[in-house]
Amino acid sequence: MDISGKRMYELLEKMNFVRLSTFEGEKKGAEIIANEIKALGIEPTIEGFKAPRYEIKKAKLEVTAPVYKEYEVTGYGFAGNAAADGIEAEFKYLEALDSIDLVDVKGKIIFMAQGLRPEAFKTLIEAGVVGFVSAHGTFRETKDTLDLDERMLRPQHIEYGKLPGVCISMTDALELVSSKPEKVKLTLAQEEGEGDSQNVIAEIKGTEKPDEVIIYTAHYDSVVFSPGMFDNASGSATILELLRYYKANPPKRTVRFLWTGSEERGLLGSKAYVAAHEEELKNIVLCINVDMTGPLLGRDEARVTGEEAVCNALTYFYKEIGYPMNVKQDIYSSDAIPFADKGIPGINFMRVAAMGTAQIHSRYDTIKTVTAESMERTAKFIAAFSDRVINSVFFPIEKKMPENMVEKVDKYLRKKK
Template sequence: MKKQDLTRALWLRLGAAAGGTALVLAASAPAGADPANNTSAKLRKAVTTAGVMEHLENLQGIADAHDGTRASGTPGYAASRDYVVDRLEAAGYSPTVQAFEFPFYRELSEATMAQVSPTAKTYANGTEFASMTYSGSGQVTAAVTNVSLTIPQTNPAGATVSGCSAAEFAGFPAGNIALIQRGTCTFGEKAVNAQAAGASAVVIMNEGQPGRTDVIAGTLGAPDVTIPVLGTSYEVGAEIASTPGIVLRIGTETESAIRTTWNVFAETAKGNPDNVVMAGAHLDSVVEGPGINDNGSGSAAILEVAEQFAKVAPKNKVRFAWWGAEELGLLGSEHYVADLVANDPEGLADIGLYLNFDMVGSPNYVRFVYDGDNSRFPVGPSAAEGPAGSGAIEDLFHDYFASANLTSEETPFSGRSDYGPFIEQGIPAGGLFTGAEGVKTAQQAAVFGGQAGVAYDVCYHQACDTLANVNESAIDENSDAIAHAVVTYAMSTADVNGGKGRPASPPGQHVDGTPVGAGTEGGGGLHDHDHGHGDLS
């Protein structure tokens, strides 16, 4: 097999990328990697909590200098990319940067909706309506025109076709607000049809069937419209539809456009190119905050490991990856894997395994290990099947924690982080996670410490996900586990895929972790994996 072709990637240096902003940081050069860091014990000694925290301090500084965010599509992400590239070059790597386009969206101010006549009434954002992701901007006061509504909706087996064809908009009064009902086609298709018919704004109400009555907080899938688009509950929609002569005032202020973002890669010069060990973490934050735990923590941890690993001569090639646009739906890792599928299937086949590190410093943490063999979370709607070899990766992490007298728990492959595209291709995967918005159980608190009844990360996807939100003990324990896994598989993947090589450290006795309470439904920084599809009823 040939070495994976990374020449398609765009080579970038600090401050040189389009949209990049060079930022001078108070950071020391990375400690020189020791070529003798070729065992677990030596690499773990070289990888320090202070080293990881230095990276997190610098990522916080980047966010502070760029409106409090490091989200893909913003200058804060470009500066984060430049920082990683700069540190990798200083450590002796020749990093590559892969550019790709993605649909960017953020609200600049809270959306509003009010009834102007026949009765003045203000609707509550979040409980009676919500803006649609990729809504356009505008301030609109106009009459409402109903489009093929079914009120009341009494057939649980049926779905409305409201707004799904241009024919439904025949005679639509240009400038009016279109009231459309959920069902059959995507929210995006409905909105595009309404805009083409001359609507000044769109309100999409829920269907009214059981389970489809609440406020719709959906996505249009892409920035294809320029007019405001809101979702409402069935109750609010039915009220608007049945009020003769109703006039609404709708206001949105958004940024919705196709933008460029980047993945960053660094790989060892030596090692078997036909059996690549990958370790990845998403570098972007959400728009709302700096993302120092989610996922500065994983990004900083693998950057510290990469720096200390730079001069090691591995038996298998090691490739580190920092993903862009994970928070918009795993877009960076999906782009990377899809590019390999289309253009370099041999390069895809050369990836022996993938390790994922998405949030490893949660303040109220648990040492979660991905359930690679589905022994704890059977395959189903909330748990994907771990490809063959994933169970061995799970075992390695459990065994490592046990060797350090630390308990560990399991978390499913829920599809919420960047392992997703890899396991879809049958690549063995695993990794660590310390918890997101899930709530710690009393049993977990008794075993792992922390507070029962409180989220693992109370600042998840919020502005308060700052340096103060990171638990240094979690960073210490997990960065050592990451170092152990990387150097172990750099020397031999025999337990995972039969690869040849010598072990980096003597094998420990296998343990299955410590199942505690109900576990977690989480698995990374991502919520709804529907970025490209909108809603299909």
């Protein structure tokens, strides 16, 4: 089977830079993939879509009493400009969100050590908090090893309102709270709007059943500071290698390949694709999504957003060919979800890294954490499984979404709370 980890690794080398949604790096990533497709003699399509974009103009956190001190912060994106000229208020460390913790937070700026889930955000707004501080990293990190996270409010937060917030390092947070500040001043100014993101699409028509389409998806965008080699240049390279493979081995059914932008901003690329191609969705019988492969130490896994029968088929298959894999029926936070929402079964392939090896969403998601050999093994498995399905006499996977998966998808997409 002509699947080359070396070629995949070479693509990673070309894409070894930050590919942040709506910024230049993401666009460059799309162009690199499009050029690889062209080199195969296939005409790629680049489809643009709008994605939310913010730019922080000013973010500050100052302790104003009893002793002045300024902390290094990043501002929360999409948190508005209510604090553009600074809000000065009393400070409180909020240990938890129980009602007893909330009795005296009205009008205050709070610090919370835990993450800001939408439900927590709602509680803060209802309690009358005027600003918040969250922390990133661990006590072990210094300024040299930590890129202070650039966080943002998501639509699921904003539905409850807006609240200015900043993020500080955990080291600073420990100092801030132990210094018992009476008053702090929070400043946050930003531009909020939209920018351009894009999907890249390629297709090989089926020789016998061109109207039955299997779509492969992988996101090529990354997050701030991260060259995203594991997450998810690896998956992007995997499906490009599958495109090459099917170009050389014409499939009986049509195979379409979708490299999505802005996945990291909430699956925006796959959502845009599904919205723009509503009519064609009836022909898509399966979505195969690849999100993260390549660590040397780790384990190949598959999450089937579809019927249990697909799990069984995959399980028999990996045993038959002797390729260990962990298979479960579940959703996976990636691009198969918008397809599953339209009733299209999804199989997500990934290689989960052993703890302490590959890391995502940081500067440490580097090319060193993936290997050509490992990417090749996973890609060969996906190709072998795909062959069986794509070239089958009768398509074996029913286009049906079981109730438990519908429920999980709905919950994920916040159709249900």
